[in-house]
Amino acid sequence: NKTPNKPQVHYLLGYLRDEQDRNKEALAHYRVAVKLDPDYLNAWERLSDEGSKTFVPAAERDEVVFNLIRLDPQQRHIHYNVGNVTDLAALWQRVEKSSNPKHHEDEALYTLSASKRKLEEKPESAEQQAQIYARMNDMREEREDRTAAGLVSQNLFVRAGINLVSTQTSME
Numbered sequence: 338n339k340t341p342n343k344p345q346v347h348y349l350l351g352y353l354r355d356e357q358d359r360n361k362e363a364l365a366h367y368r369v370a371v372k373l374d375p376d377y378l379n380a381w382e383r384l385s386d387e388g389s390k391t392f393v394p395a396a397e398r399d400e401v402v403f404n405l406i407r408l409d410p411q412q413r414h415i416h417y418n419v420g421n422v423t424d425l426a427a428l429w430q431r432v433e434k435s436s437n438p439k440h441h442e443d444e445a446l447y448t449l450s451a452s453k454r455k456l457e458e459k460p461e462s463a464e465q466q467a468q469i470y471a472r473m474n475d476m477r478e479e480r481e482d483r484t485a486a487g488l489v490s491q492n493l494f495v496r497a498g499i500n501l502v503s504t505q506t507s508m509e
Contacts, residue, residue, distance in 0.1 A: 399422050
């Protein structure tokens with residue numbers, strides 16, 4: 338009652354209602370939290386989770402995913418599912434926009450001395466080199482999957498279309 342405009346209060350109330358299996362009330366609190374703070378990543382994530390437990394209109398589900406993409410395009414902190422997004426054109430555009438971050442070359446960068454030394458060190462053995470190349474390859478593959486085409490191809494509608502085309506092609 339003292340701080341009704343604090344998004345953290347609504348987030349925590351939503352979390353409490355979720356634990357009590359009062360999903361509709363939890364959903365309402367998460368909606369207020371993201372309305373008060375559109376950059377509240379955890380609230381968007383909980384809103385996404387809550388949407389799988391109770392009815393959320395398709396347009397709102399899409400908007401939740403689009404905000405998760407905006408806030409964490411590389412999925413370093415959270416994981417989002419694009420499988421049920423209905424607006425594929427908007428999904429493509431949002432992923433494209435988030436995958437091309439603006440670089441500010443005029444801003445000063447701090448040298449991370451310990452990281453620089455580690456990068457300049459040569460691996461001691463062929464096994465270490467193989468591990469480094471394997472990690473680099475994994476990172477490259479992860480980046481490729483986060484392209485607009487990679488994410489849109491994970492959509493359930495698109496997968497169904499791909500399967501349909503594949504089935505038709507194999508029958509011919």
